[in-house]
Amino acid sequence: MEIVFATNNLNKLKEVQSIMPTHIKLLSLKDIGCFEDVPETQNTIEGNAIQKAEYVKTQFGHDCFADDTGLEVAVLDGSPGVYSARYAGAQRSAEDNMTKLLSELQNKPNRSAQFKTVIALSLNNELHTFTGICKGAIIEEKLGEKGFGYDPVFLPDGHNQTFAEMDLALKNTIGHRGKAISQLIHFLNRDIT
Template sequence: MKLVFATNNLNKLKEVQGLIPENIKLLSLTDIGCFEDIPETKNSIEANAIQKATYIKDNYGYDCFTDDTGLEVDALHGEPGVFSARYAGEQRNANDNMDKLLDALKKQTNRNAQFKTVIALHFNNKLQTFTGICTGEIIKVKQGENGFGYDPIFKPNGFELTFAEMDLSVKNKIGHRGKAIQLLIEFLNT
């Protein structure tokens, strides 16, 4: 079975390749000749995931899946949410995003947050969505060198390490993307 994972984020691609069973050949956007920016103009994580998957299906004809992920912080009423990647500006710089978030939380005692991933799958002319959530808290200083995005400041509930301090195999088991991918895999195996 061949499926396109519609992302330009090489970190996400690597993370997901480690989760997908060997009987599924994962194709990248480069593999199908897609080099344009896929629109992400919706106002929710779910709607962006659906928009991206539909774009690939409509323009390239491949069965595909895509994800959209956001960090939702309680004290900021769910921000940065759908704007997580460009929270500090269109340059999409992870350090700038983390610095802005840490600054916004300086005076907050409630540091509860959750990562939310929604996967949209176009498969056999049907659209399905799968959601994974990982709850935790935003710590006060960056810790760890692994991962990407907000991983150095997010500590999942029940763990003493941030995502950036964890081995990728642990993060994949407990993390939002791993949970959503597991639901996708269960669906594809039925």
């Protein structure tokens, strides 16, 4: 089975490819000749995932799935949320985003947060969504060199390493994207057998 993962983020692609079963061949946007920016103009994480999946299906005719992820911080009323990638501006700099977040959380005792991933799957002209959530807290300084995005400042509940300190296998097991992807894989396996 071939399916497109509608992302230009090579880190995400690598993360997801590492947990996909061998009978599912993952194609990138580049593989199908999609070089334009896939629109993400919705005001919810779920809305963006659906918009991206439907765009690729409509424009390129391939079954595909797309994800959108946001970091939701309790004391910031769920921000940065759907704007996580552009939190500190259109340049989409992870460093700038983390700096802004840490600045806004200074002197705030409640640092609880969660990562939320929604995957939208467009398959056989039907749309399905899968949601993964990982609860944790924002620490006061960046730790770790692995991962991407907010990983160096996010400490998942029950663990003593940030996402940026963890190996990929553990992050995929406990993380928001891994949880959503495992629901997707379970669904695809059911669909095939």
